[in-house]
Amino acid sequence: MLTTTTLTFLLTLGAVVANPTTEPWTRSRKCGTYMSDAKMMAAERHFVAQAAKILPEAKIANKAVKVYFHVISKDSTVAGGNVPAYQIANQMSVLNRDYGGNINWVLAGTTRTVNADWFNKVGPSSSQQTAMKAALRSGGRADLNVYTVGFKSGTGVGLLGYATFPFTYSSAPKDDGIVILFGSLPGGSTPRYNLGRTLTHETGHWLGLFHTFQGGCTSSGTANGGDFVADTPSQKYPSEGCPRGQDSCRGSSFPGSDAIQNFMDYSTDICMTQFSAGQIARATKQFATYRA
Template identity: 65%
Template sequence: MLTNTSLTLLLTASVVLGGPTIARHRGCATHIEPEDIVIAERHFDANKTETDKIANTAVKVYWHVISKDSTLAGGNIPDSQIASQIQTLNNDYAGNITWTLANTNRTVNADWFNNAGPSTSQQTAMKASRQGGKGDLNVYSVGFVNGSGAGLLGYSTFPSSYSGAPQDDGIVILFSSVPGGSTNGYNLGRTLTHESGHWLGLYHTFQGGCAGSGTATAGDYVADTPAESSAASGCPSGRDTCTGTSFPGADPVTNFMDYSSDACMTQFSAGQMARATTQFSTYRT
């Protein structure tokens, strides 16, 4: 079911992680069945706590630096890069959500760094260090070298999954995707912005393709994101994959919930923020 599913974001790039070069691409590692989304959305509709916004509500962030050694190439990102990432979150969610770094934990564990990924024993062991409650974000930065994590950029749980598996709640990202990282094209911190959108209940802008997008009752369940048949990459100009009078507007390639490059991502829609804040008040307060 969707409540036990994590979305996974990958990238097109090559990153040297103090070892072999790993090819990366964007995409989802976990397929979300349409019927599971319908079930989750019915639950949300039946239980939602209406709110205009949660402005001035600070989400505490607990950062878990997982490295294979004490070097930057080994994943030991400095406090300055973490601070820059938190600032990027605050810039990208300005006027809606405030993110505050509560604590940074550092663990040298080559097994977790290399092998943590969706549904792995390394992830389970790593997430045993989770802190805070359902409204607190735990971020784990790793290397995504082997196994189910190989080539990933990041993945997140959804708000509705917390009650069934609170120990799994949080986001796992590639350490070199933070601002100033070594992943070319994806080192402005927009990976965590994107994954935080999932943590707040947002789907991809291309969820459901042309048939499902552009309404509040299908696709990404946000009415003001134009329909999009597939994920964008890079920063395409004038891309419009859903044409005709039924699908006004070009593809939202600058939206944080698409798959564009970091430099291309600049915005959430008002509808996305309304959904995110309502998801937060329903499942995370």
């Protein structure tokens, strides 16, 4: 059952939303909702309190996180969402390459379901999402479930993907996981966003990372906002395209050119190349705290 708390975090932190009024070739990453600093800080206070109980050596380096892929399609064709096995294999390669061996991922299984209602209408808070996840989710708190759908209508229209956060698992374990647009897999049908970086980005949320622009032009990790990572500069707004040299927070107390190549920004797939060391440290600590 999707709880109010889980839905709030889903909508405010985990949604990478495309403009539903445009054609796929002009799709861009845009966040669908806003999260107040108060709610973000409440989640962070909980993490800090829980993380204090975790031994420093508790890490997921060298541990293979199981990934279960659930392919939802409207028919048996690739255009209808039935992504081929080689695209899933390529997506796993991208995921492992992007996390640079700091976190390792292994494909544990693939299910295929022809259900036009789910394919078209799955989205945050939808009844289709609840039914889909209840029927298909595999594994436990340490296992990643990925669902590929079409996002054609309803609350998911225009989305590229969305994810749950590690701190919501205990209240809604069946809801845990990531839902992405089937065309975002490597070689998929969504130009500019078909190199597999949507799953990399959403997996960052699943591991407890915020957007690089969370909080705007404020010091990272303060009560005013920030992504709680010290080595990502402040950023006023999400990037679009690949605006090299962009500095949206000149003169701020946490200066530096925007991290447009960071996987937690909204740049195009080809522009995204890295996580910061601080993000990897946060992700492993979040995993140890909530998923180990």
